[in-house]
Amino acid sequence: MGTSIKTVDLGPESTFTKFPSEVTLGNWLYFLVKGKKGFSLLSAVCPHAGGEVVDWGTTFLCPDHGWRFENEEGICVNGPNSRMDAFPVTLTGGHFFAEIPAMYAS
DSSP states (O other): OOOOEEEEEEEEGGGOOSSSEEEEETTEEEEEEEETTEEEEEESBOTTTOOBOEEOSSEEEOTTTOOEEETTTOBBSSSSSOBOOEEEEEEETTEEEEEEEGGGOO
């Protein structure tokens, strides 16, 4: 059985004045990013050890072990072939909507 996906309204486009932007859904932190392929929502949980990834200017950084991730697709730039969990985002009617696993939506 697959993971249940939920569409979540992240808010109006006008509230996001810079990218990446932090977004909190329930107890989970994400980054709304704008890349060459459009918008996506990156989980702020490091894929290595579960630490919280922070915005470090031109990259994201996991302070636990120093892994850095580029800030458009969440791909690790100084470690193994790894990436932050990424979820698709659409801009519809002036609002951003993300498709995320239902268990992370609240």
